[in-house]
Amino acid sequence: MNLNALWEYANPKKFIQTTDRVLPWVAGSAALALVLGLIWGFFFTPEDYRQGSTVKIIYLHVPSALMAINAWMMMLVTSLVWIVRRHHVSALAARAAAPVGMVMTVIALITGAIWGQPMWGTWWAWDPRLTSFLILFLFYLGYIALWEAIENDDTAADLTSILCLVGSVFALLSRYAVNFWNQGLHQGASLSLDKEENVADVFWYPLLVCIAGFVLLFVALVLLRTRTEIRARRMRVLLARERMGA
Amino acid sequence: MPDLGKYAEAVLSSYAVSIALIAGLIVVSVLRANRVNKQLQEIENKVKSNG
Amino acid sequence: MIALLIRDFRLAMRAGGGFGLGLAFFLIVVTLVPFGVGPQSTLLATIAPGILWLGALLACLLSLDRIFALDWEDGSLDLLATSPLPMEALVTIKALAHWLTTGLPLVLAAPVFALLLNMPTEGYRPLIISLLLGTPALSVIGTFGAALTVGLKRGGLLLSLLVLPLYVPTLIFGAEMARRGAEGFDTTTPLLMLAGITCGTIALLPFASAAVLRVNLR
Numbered sequence: 001m002n003l004n005a006l007w008e009y010a011n012p013k014k015f016i017q018t019t020d021r022v023l024p025w026v027a028g029s030a031a032l033a034l035v036l037g038l039i040w041g042f043f044f045t046p047e048d049y050r051q052g053s054t055v056k057i058i059y060l061h062v063p064s065a066l067m068a069i070n071a072w073m074m075m076l077v078t079s080l081v082w083i084v085r086r087h088h089v090s091a092l093a094a095r096a097a098a099p100v101g102m103v104m105t106v107i108a109l110i111t112g113a114i115w116g117q118p119m120w121g122t123w124w125a126w127d128p129r130l131t132s133f134l135i136l137f138l139f140y141l142g143y144i145a146l147w148e149a150i151e152n153d154d155t156a157a158d159l160t161s162i163l164c165l166v167g168s169v170f171a172l173l174s175r176y177a178v179n180f181w182n183q184g185l186h187q188g189a190s191l192s193l194d195k196e197e198n199v200a201d202v203f204w205y206p207l208l209v210c211i212a213g214f215v216l217l218f219v220a221l222v223l224l225r226t227r228t229e230i231r232a233r234r235m236r237v238l239l240a241r242e243r244m245g246a
Numbered sequence: 247m248p249d250l251g252k253y254a255e256a257v258l259s260s261y262a263v264s265i266a267l268i269a270g271l272i273v274v275s276v277l278r279a280n281r282v283n284k285q286l287q288e289i290e291n292k293v294k295s296n297g
Numbered sequence: 298m299i300a301l302l303i304r305d306f307r308l309a310m311r312a313g314g315g316f317g318l319g320l321a322f323f324l325i326v327v328t329l330v331p332f333g334v335g336p337q338s339t340l341l342a343t344i345a346p347g348i349l350w351l352g353a354l355l356a357c358l359l360s361l362d363r364i365f366a367l368d369w370e371d372g373s374l375d376l377l378a379t380s381p382l383p384m385e386a387l388v389t390i391k392a393l394a395h396w397l398t399t400g401l402p403l404v405l406a407a408p409v410f411a412l413l414l415n416m417p418t419e420g421y422r423p424l425i426i427s428l429l430l431g432t433p434a435l436s437v438i439g440t441f442g443a444a445l446t447v448g449l450k451r452g453g454l455l456l457s458l459l460v461l462p463l464y465v466p467t468l469i470f471g472a473e474m475a476r477r478g479a480e481g482f483d484t485t486t487p488l489l490m491l492a493g494i495t496c497g498t499i500a501l502l503p504f505a506s507a508a509v510l511r512v513n514l515r
Contacts, residue, residue, distance in 0.1 A: 038261075042248070042261065043248055047251070052251055052252070052253050053248070053249075053250040053251050053253045053254070053257050054253045054256055054257060056250075056257050057256070057257060057260045060260055060261065060264045061260075064264065099271070100271065103267055103268070103270075103271045106267060107263070107264045107267055107268070110260065110263050110264070111260045111263075111264060114256050114259060114260045114263075115256070115260070117256060118252075118253060118256060135462055135465055138458070138461070138462040139462050141458060142455075142458045142459040142462060145455055145458055145459075146445065146455065146459065149446075149449055149452070149455055150448075150449070155512055155513070155515070158509075158512040159445055159509060159512055159513070162445075162505055162508055162509050162512075163445060163459065165505070166441065166463070166502070166505050167462070167463070170462065170463045170465075170466065171462075173466045173494065174462070174465045174466050174469075176466075177465065177466040177469040177470060177490070178465075178469065180469065180470075180473070180486075180487075180490070181469045181473060217268070221271065221272070221275055224275050224276070224279055225275050225278075225279070227279065228275070228278055228279040228282050228283075231282045231283060231286045232282050232286075234286060235282065235285060235286045235289055238286075238289050238290070238293055239289065242289075242293070
């Protein structure tokens with residue numbers, strides 16, 4: 001497939017036409033994978049000998065944490081595309097993805113905290129991973145707030161894309177800083193049992209399905225929301241034209 | 247329902263919160279999509295009939 | 298370039314320029330902490346480095362919107378943008394002016410306020426060095442945030458929301474250095490990290506700030 005052909009979808013009209021056809025399938029697959037994965041994981045997997053039934057939280061925590069990071073990376077890529085090629089669909093896709101990424105971060109935070117509670121005895125602990133996700137949440141919040149604060153569409157796209165770039169560097173920096181900061185406490189008590197550790201097969205397969213479900217859910221939501229952003233932008237343009245014409 | 251033992255509250259609340267948040271996000275996105283779509287169609291019809 | 302620096306410095310120094318406000322705010326924070334956590338001197342001594350760092354950071358934060366706001370309002374920012382001075386130099390000078398009028402005074406005041414919080418004597422030198430190394434980063438990062446929100450009325454809260462997550466690495470390493478120093482431990486690692494972050498931000502962030510300012514001045 002010619003990679004240049006991908007840019008055709010940067011045309012708003014073509015994007016909407018294509019997603020008209022594609023979105024129902026993506027949404028359907030997402031629903032299927034999620035239902036399948038979660039039911040499999042919740043009902044048909046054993047308990048972990050150390051963590052008991054809380055290991056079942058893995059089917060929510062790991063996929064949402066992965067998507068929280070991936071959403072930001074997608075925003076980074078689309079922001080770069082906007083800066084370099086100025087395709088409006090790209091900028092709007094970043095705007096569309098941010099709330100989804102933020103919700104994923106919140107799910108990762110809440111499930112992470114609940115999962116940690118039996119181990120730590122408190123509902124919140126400044127574990128490096130949880131702390132990093134809290135900071136990521138703040139980055140999402142700031143990004144969304146900046147979009148909302150600026151009236152001019154192109155200015156907002158420019159400013160938020162630069163913010164995303166700078167934010168990405170600092171988010172990475174924060175990850176290392178937080179790991180360093182947390183060294184002193186609870187050595188080895190951080191939230192393990194995810195991709196880095198050896199997850200037994202019996203847990204791994206349903207986890208894969210859940211991850212796939214979350215990825216598809218993310219894609220479906222971003223496609224839907226980008227369509228909305230494209231239409232909202234067109235609406236603003238038409239309204240502005242009317243005001244000037246009349 | 248599998249026997250969740252003493253962690254039942256933790257596991258069930260994580261599932262409940264996560265599913266609620268996802269459902270909420272989907273509902274909000276769909277509602278907004280429909281609303282914007284409708285508004286856009288109204289404006290486009292108005293523009294067509296004016297121009 | 299020097300002329301701009303002197304001009305900004307003078308503007309900050311005159312009445313209404315907000316020079317003393319950062320210091321006053323720092324003092325208020327330090328005074329309020331014992332009311333919040335209780336007056337036991339051992340507790341205060343333990344948290345002193347962190348509180349001093351936080352106080353300095355928040356005092357910096359408060360003065361950020363002044364960096365561009367006044368020039369934006371009276372149109373001099375547009376004039377400065379069209380001058381032969383490159384935008385990157387402009388934002389760096391602005392950050393430097395901010396540091397000289399806000400950051401540096403905080404560094405000098407910190408030992409005095411550290412007295413109020415019973416900080417151990419070994420802590421003074423690491424505290425001052427960490428603040429000296431870290432506050433320039435706070436000014437440069439703050440200038441980026443100020444450039445982003447320059448056009449917005451009442452953008453102060455948004456400015457804080459945008460800038461505070463960016464402050465986290467500097468705060469972590471700065472406070473860690475001050476804490477380790479106060480407890481008598483080796484401070485090399487956080488010092489190097491802190492210095493690295495400051496140098497990196499000074500070298501790279503002005504490009505982003507300049508780009509942002511250009512967008513807002515369109």
